[in-house]
Amino acid sequence: MANSKALGTGGRKSDKDLKIRVKTAKGRKVASTKWLERQLNDPYVARARAEGYRSRAAFKIKEMDEKHKFFKKGMRVVDLGAAPGGWSQVAAQAVGSTIANPLVVGIDYLDMDPVPGVILFKKDFTEDDAPQMLIEAMGGHGVDVVMSDMAWPTTGHRPTDHLRIVHLIEIAAEFAIQVLNPGGVFIAKVFQGGTEHELLHMLKRHFKTTIHVKPPSSRKDSAEAYLVAKGFNGGRSAEGE
Numbered sequence: 001m002a003n004s005k006a007l008g009t010g011g012r013k014s015d016k017d018l019k020i021r022v023k024t025a026k027g028r029k030v031a032s033t034k035w036l037e038r039q040l041n042d043p044y045v046a047r048a049r050a051e052g053y054r055s056r057a058a059f060k061i062k063e064m065d066e067k068h069k070f071f072k073k074g075m076r077v078v079d080l081g082a083a084p085g086g087w088s089q090v091a092a093q094a095v096g097s098t099i100a101n102p103l104v105v106g107i108d109y110l111d112m113d114p115v116p117g118v119i120l121f122k123k124d125f126t127e128d129d130a131p132q133m134l135i136e137a138m139g140g141h142g143v144d145v146v147m148s149d150m151a152w153p154t155t156g157h158r159p160t161d162h163l164r165i166v167h168l169i170e171i172a173a174e175f176a177i178q179v180l181n182p183g184g185v186f187i188a189k190v191f192q193g194g195t196e197h198e199l200l201h202m203l204k205r206h207f208k209t210t211i212h213v214k215p216p217s218s219r220k221d222s223a224e225a226y227l228v229a230k231g232f233n234g235g236r237s238a239e240g241e
C-alpha cells in the first residue's frame with residue numbers, strides 16, 4: 001500500500017485534517033463561509049452529485065421510503081415545495097413516471113430545471129388557485145402520495161416562523177385530504193419536533209398511523225423532522241364526522 005507507506009504511521013491524516021476549511025473571503029459573511037464549508041464536507045452533498053440528484057434532500061425521501069415503503073410502481077405523487085427537484089426525481093424513479101405517462105406533479109415558487117416525467121408549476125402553493133391546478137394536472141385521478149418539503153425562509157422571530165410553518169402544513173394537509181385515494185400517504189416537513197396539537201388530532205382522525213420521523217440525512221443540528229401519515233381513510237373521519 002504505497003500511500004500508507006509514504007505517509008508512515010505517524011503521518012496518517014485524521015478526519016479532522018482532511019476536512020476542507022474555507023477562509024472568509026472579503027465580502028462573504030461568516031454564515032455563508034460556514035454554509036460553504038458544511039456543503040464541501042457533507043457526504044450527502046457528494047453522494048447527491050455522484051448519483052445525479054439535484055439536492056441532498058433527495059436522500060431524506062429515499063430514506064423515509066426505504067423505511068416506511070410508501071412508493072409503488074404506478075402511483076401518483078404530488079410534490080409541494082419541489083425545487084430544486086430531488087424529491088421529484090426520487091418519486092419519479094420509484095413510481096416509474098415517464099414523459100409519456102407523467103405520474104408526478106410538483107410546485108414551487110422558485111424556478112426549476114425540468115425533471116423528466118414530472119409536471120412542474122412555478123407558483124406559490126398558498127395562492128387560491130394552486131390546488132386546482134395540481135388536481136387538473138393529475139387529469140382528475142386521485143393521488144397516492146402528497147409530500148411537502150415546503151418551508152418559508154425564517155424571519156428570526158420564532159413565534160412568527162412557527163405560525164408560518166404551521167399554516168403551510170395545514171394547507172398541505174387540507175389538500176392531501178381533498179385529493180388522496182383511500183390508503184394514501186401524506187408526508188410533511190415539520191419543525192421543533194412537533195405538529196400543532198389540533199392539526200395532529202385532525203390527521204389522526206383521517207389516517208391509520210401518524211408518526212414523526214427524522215431521517216439520518218436530516219442534519220442533527222436542525223429542528224427539522226417529518227410527519228408521515230399513512231393509510232388515509234378516504235375522507236371518513238374516524239369520529240364519524
Ligand SMILES: C[S@@+](CC[C@H](N)C(=O)[O-])C[C@H]1O[C@@H](n2cnc3c(N)ncnc32)[C@H](O)[C@@H]1O
Binds near residue numbers: 058084086107124126
Ligand atoms: C427544502 S426545499 C425543497 C427541496 C426539495 N424537496 C428537493 O428535494 O430538492 C423547500 C422548498 O419549498 C419551497 N416553498 C416554500 N414555501 C412555498 C410555497 N408557499 N409554495 C411553493 N413552494 C414553496 C421553497 O421555495 C423551497 O424550494
